[in-house]
Amino acid sequence: MQSGGATSGEKIERVVDGASVMLYDPRWVGNFLDLPSAAGESSRARLLASWFEPDDWRDRGALRGVAQGRGNTWFVESPIPGGEGTQAASSKIWVLRHYRRGGLMAKLWGDRYLFSRDEQTRPWREFELLQTMRTLALPVPTVVAARVERTGRWYRGDLLTEAIEDSHTLASELAQGVVPETRWRELGQLVARFHAVGIHHADLNAHNVLINPEGLWLIDFDRGRQRTPGLWCDAVLARLRRSLLKVCDSLNPSDQGSQATLGSPRPFNDEQWSDVLHGYRDGLR
Numbered sequence: 066m067q068s069g070g071a072t073s074g075e076k077i078e079r080v081v082d083g084a085s086v087m088l089y090d091p092r093w094v095g096n097f098l099d100l101p102s103a104a105g106e107s108s109r110a111r112l113l114a115s116w117f118e119p120d121d122w123r124d125r126g127a128l129r130g131v132a133q134g135r136g137n138t139w140f141v142e143s144p145i146p147g148g149e150g151t152q153a154a155s156s157k158i159w160v161l162r163h164y165r166r167g168g169l170m171a172k173l174w175g176d177r178y179l180f181s182r183d184e185q186t187r188p189w190r191e192f193e194l195l196q197t198m199r200t201l202a203l204p205v206p207t208v209v210a211a212r213v214e215r216t217g218r219w220y221r222g223d224l225l226t227e228a229i230e231d232s233h234t235l236a237s238e239l240a241q242g243v244v245p246e247t248r249w250r251e252l253g254q255l256v257a258r259f260h261a262v263g264i265h266h267a268d269l270n271a272h273n274v275l276i277n278p279e280g281l282w283l284i285d286f287d288r289g290r291q292r293t294p295g296l297w298c299d300a301v302l303a304r305l306r307r308s309l310l311k312v313c314d315s316l317n318p319s320d321q322g323s324q325a326t327l328g329s330p331r332p333f334n335d336e337q338w339s340d341v342l343h344g345y346r347d348g349l350r
Contacts, residue, residue, distance in 0.1 A: 077196070082110035086183050088192050089113065089210035117212045117223040119161065129158060138162045140228060143209075158228040159209055164188065164221065164287065177219040186213045188222035191286050194264075195226070201262055204255070204282040229275045229282050236271035239312045242332050248276075249337045250344030255281045256305070257348025260298045263291045269301050270308035302345070309333045 080087040087110075115121040122128045122141040130140040139161040164187050165176040183189055188211035195208035209225040235252070238244050252274065259266065266273070267288035275282040313331050 080110060080113055082114065084215040085110075085114065085212060086189075086215075087113050087117075087210060087212045088189065090196070090208065113210065114212070116210060116225060117161065122161070143227075158230075160206070160226050160228050162224050162226075162285075164223065176221050177216075178222070180215055180218055180220040183213060186220055186222055187287055188213050188224050191224055191289065194286050194289055194291065197291060198259075198264060198286075201264075203259060203262075203264065204280060205286070206282070206284055226284075229277055229284070232275040232277040232282065234272050235274040235276060235281075235309075236312050238276065239271060239309070239332050240316060244332050244337075246340075249340035250347070251281055253341040253344025253346075254348035255283070256302065256341075257345045259283065260294055260301070261349055263294055265290050265292055265297055266301060269305045271305075271312050272308075302342075306338055306341075309338075 076090060076092055078089050078091060080089070119128065119137075119139045119141075122139065127142040127144070128139060129142055132138040132140070141159050141161055143156040143159045145156065163176060164178070166178075178187060180186065192208050192211040195205055198205045199207065206226040206229060209227060211225070212223045214221045235244075235248075238248070255274070256269070266283060266286060267290075268285065269283070273283060273285045275284055310333065313333050316332075
């Protein structure tokens with residue numbers, strides 16, 4: 066095993082264990098590698114690797130939930146009390162996501178991706194992008210760690226982030242039919258904050274917008290990147306609009322809460338989208 070800074074920030078630690086490369090940030094999880102020397106280098110590597118294994122969390126009684134999607138997402142209780150600069154005794158909830166393809170590619174390759182170099186892998190790039198966005202004070206999850214496992218010409222990957230506390234998705238709010246009138250301008254302003262600094266979310270949809278008492282957040286930046294603002298900004302907005310319409314089209318009146326009845330207006334239409342665009346323009350000023 067080897068360890069040491071290897072990414073864009075000097076506080077990032079890189080751990081190499083055979084064909085696996087793992088990244089973590091001591092600012093958020095503590096420098097757990099400072100274990101007694103008797104533990105041995107291999108034990109240190111195994112400790113970090115265990116964070117990416119759902120069965121290990123289950124065996125420790127720390128698995129708190131599973132979300133089904135393109136691939137499974139596991140919610141686990143962090144072994145690290147509190148966070149940076151806090152004396153809190155309670156542990157945070159972490160989100161463990163295993164990278165998996167969608168659509169036809171999933172049938173062909175499943176969770177395998179062609180390897181070129183560590184810095185070009187999906188977990189590595191998302192780890193670094195999340196670090197950049199945190200530096201820019203954007204509302205995104207804190208990234209905990211990432212892993213890339215090579216097998217010949219292929220690799221598999223995982224990412225650990227902190228869960229957004231007391232949150233729900235914009236999609237669930239739509240399903241309940243209780244979206245506040247102010248939400249749409251807030252949504253436009255949120256997207257504008259990211260676009261103003263060139264953050265391209267590759268799959269912006271109603272399920273990747275989280276809401277909690279602190280405000281709105283964006284999650285899942287797989288394939289995202291930072292680039293010069295341009296026509297791609299309009300494409301991201303169009304994708305978001307299609308997602309909102311798709312969620313509404315999938316709803317039955319009984320799914321939209323006690324206030325929804327046959328003939329009730331859709332929770333999202335051209336009027337709400339106009340509010341999103343007004344908020345977006347305001348956010349760019």
